[in-house]
Amino acid sequence: MTTAHHNTVSSPALPPLRLGIAGLGTVGTGVIRLLRTHMALLQSRTGRQIEVIAVSARNRTRDRGIDLSALQWYDNPIALAAAPDIDVVVELMGGADGAARALVEAALKAGKAVVTANKALVARHAQTLARLSHKHDAPLLFEAAVAGGIPAIKMVREGVAPDALTRLGGILNGTSNFILTEMAETGRAFDDVLKEAQEKGYAEADPSADIDGWDAAHKLSILTAIAFRPILFDSLAVSGMRRITTSDIHQARKLGYAIKMLGVARRLADDRVEAWVQPCLIPAQSGLAQVNGVYNALTTEGPFSGPITISGQGAGEGPTANAVMADIIDLARGHALPLWGRMAEQAPIACEPIEGLPSRFYLRITLKTPSDAVPDATTALREVRTILENEALPIESGHHHMEGDAAQLIFLTGTTSLAEINRLLPILEEVAFINGTPLALKLEDLP
Amino acid sequence: MTTAHHNTVSSPALPPLRLGIAGLGTVGTGVIRLLRTHMALLQSRTGRQIEVIAVSARNRTRDRGIDLSALQWYDNPIALAAAPDIDVVVELMGGADGAARALVEAALKAGKAVVTANKALVARHAQTLARLSHKHDAPLLFEAAVAGGIPAIKMVREGVAPDALTRLGGILNGTSNFILTEMAETGRAFDDVLKEAQEKGYAEADPSADIDGWDAAHKLSILTAIAFRPILFDSLAVSGMRRITTSDIHQARKLGYAIKMLGVARRLADDRVEAWVQPCLIPAQSGLAQVNGVYNALTTEGPFSGPITISGQGAGEGPTANAVMADIIDLARGHALPLWGRMAEQAPIACEPIEGLPSRFYLRITLKTPSDAVPDATTALREVRTILENEALPIESGHHHMEGDAAQLIFLTGTTSLAEINRLLPILEEVAFINGTPLALKLEDLP
Structure with a gap:
């Protein structure tokens, strides 16, 4: 093939891909556990060894149930960006700013590939990150930032990449979907179910990110940028579910609808974009209406590809570790793309007022x-x-x-x-x- | 990054990617239509122009509703494999043997990338094709061969690539699912619905490939090879749906089940594999039970990724053209993988007797x-x-x-x-x- 790209299926022996992980919460330890459990599989999939060589986390002595003794320990995560023996920085600390942002920017500036699960960071600082990634030829991948274990990013950036999608929409937050599902199935009130979700660890002590739509908005902003074009995060219309009652759910059902917390984006004429997060009535027989509990789902629609729906676990150690590792496999295979899967950067625009x-x-x-x-x-x-x-x-x-x-x-x-x-x-x-x-x-x- | 792979996000200007298409039925013309409709999008996604320069089909004069006058015409499809100005051969003729097989093998031997929608060819001659692809460093991609527009191959080969799946299963044939859905919803008999499907063009005059499970078996064989390991196609247990009555569907529903024509593969101990296609009772509330009409769906399960289900249109001009073009985008981006997504070839084994x-x-x-x-x-x-x-x-x-x-x-x-x-x-x-x-x-x- 006449191509400047490396389109090979018979790879030469490749050196190991060396990871430095910042953040050893559920996802960080999940990634290490997955690597150790499926080491032979990962090697057969990529033709090379993938190994964690360094970690950084706040508490050096906490028992995380895995042996970290062979790994280099950095007290300051930023140091991972400078370590010459690290190929890929895996940022799992979270937070749109602070140490996470500093680390990701430093790593990209050092020309290192970055894999992150940090939706707030990617959604809020996309333009800066895209520029750094491009300037330093350093890939930034973030499958785990959207819908946990579901390959939603891959579906939009690659699976339906040929099609000019007309709409995408999904249940992008598991906690709010769990609450709505419980209200629908048990008839219990919102406050009561929220309290249970907090006790079970599905919801945070401050539940705002989940039930007021901000978590879903971060994810929708990312999907919209890939499918249509980058948007200004602050122009997204976001409204939460605190006013939904069990009675609303029952009345909606009588009329043939389910109530779901949705994030939807639509391509409008003249390259404009509609995008919002809010609780909606959707037809009871639609695919998304069947998605219950902590599950997430995404539907895309395009003139060629038609409607496609993908659903699965939107959070949790295993699914999120799978998504992080899927990005690492892509890197190990030599597959990387610009932030939004387009070769030329597009300036973000404001969403159409709803x-x-x-x-x-x-x-x-x-x-x-x-x-x-x-x-x-x-x-x-x-x-x-x-x-x-x-x-x-x-x-x-x-x-x-x-x-x-x-x-x-x-x-x-x-x-x-x-x-x-x-x-x-x-x-x-x-x-x-x-x-x-x-x-x-x-x-x-x-x- | 220290890597022999090309992991770049800021591509230099790349030459156009030139396609030769063999077969101008629904899918072939669909691919040309998609290319012409979404030309700017495709270029922005890949950073290069993608153009059809040559076609081959039996009938040169048939009106296909698209202008082919600017394209080179080859009466003999094999000639596409030898044309020095073609980068990618797109095989859309169909058939496990004959011209399709000769063309694909010749193209791979010439070191050209091949994209095909031909499930029978890939399922039945995988070992030969994998060897040719590897030997001549020529990628062979086949997203369109499984479940039409749904990125099922991509999901298994990349999205859940980090996980050692325990099972995958799906509704892999739209025609048989349409018939079962109509029987369930209208109470009409199998023969009656089959006749309607034939009149509507959903089913062939000889419906055996669809209703006796062979079409689904080809797809399952491909998915099994990617998820677990290659299997000998003839060892797959396949049984059809001709004996299912409307009464069976109703009795199953009373007991809390739906009847679906399924293809399922499971990883057993000691690297053995269970795989079969047959009509089954599945729980009425399961994700696959909600997939109706001509839709296809695939569920994967793994210890880390959990259950993930993807559904969409399993056939038709638009969805299949989208899948073919998704492969071409991957090639244009320089992303290619060995046939089954593993660096070392594994010999096919017989499935466990059911x-x-x-x-x-x-x-x-x-x-x-x-x-x-x-x-x-x-x-x-x-x-x-x-x-x-x-x-x-x-x-x-x-x-x-x-x-x-x-x-x-x-x-x-x-x-x-x-x-x-x-x-x-x-x-x-x-x-x-x-x-x-x-x-x-x-x-x-x-x-």
């Missing part, structure tokens, strides 16, 4: 507890529907049900926009018999 | 139409259960139902073996009130 995007919505309106001032539910349904239709909101269906001692009205709208919904919510709040702020959830049609 | 493998079964026994010689269904159920238990077959449950004018007995066995089932079938056939040969279907537990 307020103007066409969408349907689920609208939940709670009435005040019955009294002389509160009409019966049937009358209230008719009156509120009239208010909405007088404001030119298309209504496709409406029903009422009792929730505790108050009635709730549930509407499905026709195609409108968040701007319209936001204009109508204060109008509804002023209706004398309506209690609190109505809840609006986006409907997203997924295959 | 007769001795432990399994549970679904057993359907039809009684003769009611007469004085035929006991009532409750009595028959008790008598047959006694016969089976006297033969030491563990029975977990049994029930009866009417199917047309005769009663049927349905048993789920405990763990036994196909050898035991095969020993008992003639004993059952000799029972005076049993009509015909009972049907036994394997139960496969899938996540």
Whole structure:
């Protein structure tokens, strides 16, 4: 083949690939455990030995259940970037800034390949990292940063690389999916399930990253950059799931929908991009609606490739270690790509403001507890529907049900926009018999 | 990085990658259409131009809906292998032998990279092809040979490459899945649905490759070689779906199972491999049970990666063209691997004979139409259960139902073996009130 690239299938004997690992939490020890368990397999897959020669972590004496005595120990992780005998720096410390960022940047500047599971770092500093990677010809791989053990990055950057995707969407956070699944299956309230998730170690003491959508937003930002083009992270619209009740899940199900915390990105005309993270109603028979518990899943759609869905464990020692090691295998095989899988860097753009995007919505309106001032539910349904239709909101269906001692009205709208919904919510709040702020959830049609 | 491999992310300007395509059916024209539609995207993904310069097909004058006037035309496909200006030969003619095989072997011998969608060729002549690929340092890629647009090969050869998988299994044939889905959803009989599938073009006039399992067997053989080790194709146990009735699907559903045509391979102790294609009962809530219509899906399981499922369109112009082009992108990026993703060739082995493998079964026994010689269904159920238990077959449950004018007995066995089932079938056939040969279907537990 006439190519400047190295396209060989019969490799000469290659020197060992030497790793330095920063961060020895669950994933770091998982990577070492995987390497030791599957050493012969890894060698047969790559034709070379892959070995950890150095580690860095805060606590030198903690028992991690694995023998680290033969490894060099660096108290300062940045030193891994300078170590001449390390080929690949594996950053598993976490955090968008601080030591993790300093190490990754130093390693790239030293021309070393970097493998990381750090979604916040990649999502928030992509432009700087892409530039360093390119300038110093140092690959930066991050399969483990998105959806744990699922090869989601590989699927988008390679598997459907030929296709101009029109949309990608997924369940990108296992904790929030676990909570929604438990609420749906057991009827328990959000706070109760969250507490259980925290006790089981599925959720952090501060659950915000998971349930307010930030963790999913980091992952979506990365996927969007690969599939469409880089976006400014702060322009992503993110909203969390704290207001979802078990009753919402049941009402949605009655209407043929499941409620899932989704991250979705769409290619719009003129190279614009729509991207957001929020709880949505999706068709109950869609592939993503079947993904339950701590599982993650990603669906891509393109004019040639059609819909493809991949699902698996989104976190945990084993799956994440598998993803880290898949990147290391790619490096050992000599396969590396620019950060977003494109040869020319594209400047990040702001996502399209979500307020103007066409969408349907689920609208939940709670009435005040019955009294002389509160009409019966049937009358209230008719009156509120009239208010909405007088404001030119298309209504496709409406029903009422009792929730505790108050009635709730549930509407499905026709195609409108968040701007319209936001204009109508204060109008509804002023209706004398309506209690609190109505809840609006986006409907997203997924295959 | 100290590596003999080319691990660069900032590529120099590369010459165009020039393709010669043999076979201009649906997939061949689809590949040309994709190239022309997504030319800018492909260039941005690879940093080089990808162009078709030559084609070969039987009929030079047929209208294929695309302009071929600028391309060199070869009447003899083998000539593509010798053309000095072609970098990659794309074989889309099909057939395990004949012109397709001659072209692929000639191209590899000429040191050219080959991309093919030809599952029969790869499954049946893997050892020869692997040797030629290695000897002449010519990559042979075949993502499109397995599960159409789904990046199944990439997932197994790269995504879960670090893990020693314990099992992989999938719905690897869209036609048979379409038929089973239609039977389940409409209650129509097998023959009736097959006829419709043939009229719609989903099934061939001779449907044997699809419904007797041979198409799935080719794909399973390829996946098994990558995940575990190469197997002798003829040692694969293959059985078809012609005896499945709509009633079987309904009875299985009552018991909490779906019936799917599956290809499954398992890693056994001592480097042995179990692999087979057959209709199976799988848990109704498992991921594969949700995969309907012409969709394909693959689940892998490993100690680190856990269960991962990928699903999408298993055939058709767009998805298959996407898969072919994904391989071409890998070549353009300089990423190529040995046939099975391992550096050292392993000799193929025979699969473990399935007769001795432990399994549970679904057993359907039809009684003769009611007469004085035929006991009532409750009595028959008790008598047959006694016969089976006297033969030491563990029975977990049994029930009866009417199917047309005769009663049927349905048993789920405990763990036994196909050898035991095969020993008992003639004993059952000799029972005076049993009509015909009972049907036994394997139960496969899938996540």
